[in-house]
Amino acid sequence: MEQAVVKILLLGICGYGSNYIKEISERDIPGIKIEGICEVVPNAADLYPIIKEQNIPIYQTPEDFYKEHTADLAVVSTPIHLHYSQIVTCLTHGSNVLTEKPVCTSVEGAHKLEQLEKETGKFISVGYQLNYSRDVLALKHDILDDHFGKPIYMKALHAMRRGDKYYARNSWAGHIDVKGCAVNDSPFNNACAHQFQVMTFLLGERLERAAELADVQAEPYKGNPNVDNFDTITVLAHTVSGVPLWYGTGHAIVDKKLGPIAEYRFEKGTVYFGKDFGSGPIAEYVYIGDTGEQIDYGRIPKGERLQKFYDAIEAVRTGKHPVCTVQCAIPHLEAVEKIAKLPIVSIPAEGVEDIREDDDTFHTIVGLHDIFITCYKNREMLSQEGLPGNK
Ligand SMILES: NC(=O)c1ccc[n+]([C@@H]2O[C@H](COP(=O)([O-])OP(=O)(O)OC[C@H]3O[C@@H](n4cnc5c(N)ncnc54)[C@H](O)[C@@H]3O)[C@@H](O)[C@H]2O)c1
Incomplete structure (x- = not known):
């Protein structure tokens, strides 16, 4: 049976997050698609050829992305203080999440995110590689x-x-x-x-x-x-x-x-x-x-340098929670x-x-x-x- 394509939303692609878009650009990862990008840098579309080649839309906020799309996996590589609200938005719009560390800025917030994982049935995987x-x-x-x-x-x-x-x-x-x-x-x-x-x-x-x-x-x-x-x-x-x-x-x-x-x-x-x-x-x-x-x-x-990314894609397919x-x-x-x-x-x-x-x-x-x-x-x-x- 052919595997369904895993649709990915990338949040933050110009700092550490460049690793994910480069990995997708340089490696032929089967069965995935960048459905959209959330980034505030004005010239982001000029930075990676894949964006124009594949006509990938860029949004200022995840809310704007979800008005027009869905994603199976959201990869959060934005500044630390944005993680919590962006993860909440992604989970509540039906995406699993791979977030860069730290998961958010407070233990209280982390417990709320654990609760939201249970409520939405989606996973949060944290990027301590x-x-x-x-x-x-x-x-x-x-x-x-x-x-x-x-x-x-x-x-x-x-x-x-x-x-x-x-x-x-x-x-x-x-x-x-x-x-x-x-x-x-x-x-x-x-x-x-x-x-x-x-x-x-x-x-x-x-x-x-x-x-x-x-x-x-x-x-x-x-x-x-x-x-x-x-x-x-x-x-x-x-x-x-x-x-x-x-x-x-x-x-x-x-x-x-x-x-x-x-x-x-x-x-x-x-x-x-x-x-x-x-x-x-x-x-x-x-x-x-x-x-x-x-x-x-x-x-x-x-394993791979970005094994966390491959494990998150696999987890979307298998339903098994990634290790971190x-x-x-x-x-x-x-x-x-x-x-x-x-x-x-x-x-x-x-x-x-x-x-x-x-x-x-x-x-x-x-x-x-x-x-x-x-x-x-x-x-x-x-x-x-x-x-x-x-x-
Ligand atoms: N795993 C690792 O080894 C590792 C290494 C470095 C950084 N990180 C993590 O990666 C995350 C990002 O760190 P960084 O140093 O790249 O930060 P950065 O601020 O340099 O880059 C963050 C990116 O997010 C974008 N951004 C800012 N506001 C945004 C918004 N509202 N919506 C969408 N995109 C937005 C920025 O334009 C930029 O592209 C942090 O959580 C950091 O801890 C992890």
């Missing part, structure tokens, strides 16, 4: 099968410098609030969200659940004086079953990229990401059991909300070095590279390694 990666899913299966024993702790470090250009790319980057809506944009909520969220995902009691958090402590700092929100942070959270999760991330750092590195300790052994086995760090998950067992998850093909549910997004969102209540410490001017490179300016916290490495080793907070305390 690591959750769809087949090596991560294999690792999660092994954790759920109790192969490693109980989790003892998890930690991860992922920082990357971002300068004035990054923050100037739109009207909400680095902002706490946009027109009264909490955005809480930061490395923890945006560019480096994945390494924290995946720890909660891996510890979820089922494949499509993340571990809930009992508490969240954090030390948010601001190295770049021009940014509204913090740009550097250490976080220590505990899951409800008491597993400590340590995370360090930031943009006010001299390194183009520091990590990601991670270490997940279990009763019987340790899972590493980015461990140096003597010939450089391996950017793959590897389990080393205390009695010598080794599992190299790097051998497992990860709204619940999988909630513990990370809860941490974002709790951190937003904490005071941000501004690093004094003498502790910040401005670096001019690549036609950009980076405001970097002096010594942060070494401080982060030590904090990671000892699972410490930044103030314990010399940044001004925020207590």
Whole structure:
């Protein structure tokens, strides 16, 4: 039997959302059609040849699109503060949704979206791509099968410098609030969200659940004086079953990229990401059991780069919910909300070095590279390694 065509609405195609339209343009994905686009950039139709070739209509709002069309799947890649209302519109007009992370801007909103999924019978799949990666899913299966024993702790470090250009790319980057809506944009909520969220995902009691958090402590700092929100942070959270999760991330750092590195300790052994086995760090998950067992998850093909997109299309056809549910997004969102209540410490001017490179300016916290490495080793907070305390 021939498969029905999956009709897709793309919301936001000029930022991260360009990945989806490029994927469709460059790959011959069978049985899909871009039914319409929702985008506010005036010349969007000139940016991707597929739009004119296939005569794809562009609308300013999803409401305008639904006046004339239906869609099986809506892909939301718009600014964070628009997600909630756009997802509601798409679900209530009969579309399933693949939304970029974070699912929305509050835990309360996320619970309402879960309720709306039930009422409409449509799914929301959240775009934390690591959750769809087949090596991560294999690792999660092994954790759920109790192969490693109980989790003892998890930690991860992922920082990357971002300068004035990054923050100037739109009207909400680095902002706490946009027109009264909490955005809480930061490395923890945006560019480096994945390494924290995946720890909660891996510890979820089922494949499509993340571990809930009992508490969240954090030390948010601001190295770049021009940014509204913090740009550097250490976080220590505990899951409800008491597993400590340590995370360090930031943009006010001299390194183009520091990590990601991670270490997940279990009763019987340790899972590493980015461990140096003597010939450089391996950017793959590897389990080393205390009695010598080794599992190299790097051998497992990860799937497509946009596996989340392919899984969402498949889910439309099969009716099976994609793995990253709204619940999988909630513990990370809860941490974002709790951190937003904490005071941000501004690093004094003498502790910040401005670096001019690549036609950009980076405001970097002096010594942060070494401080982060030590904090990671000892699972410490930044103030314990010399940044001004925020207590
Ligand atoms: N999964 C990842 O690794 C990853 C990476 C980067 C960004 N993201 C996520 O992607 C989303 C977008 O981030 P970004 O950095 O591309 O943002 P952006 O602001 O740079 O781009 C968003 C796009 O939405 C469009 N837009 C703005 N208002 C709109 C409206 N009212 N209706 C329709 N379109 C509108 C903009 O013109 C732009 O094309 C965010 O949720 C972000 O967290 C995910």
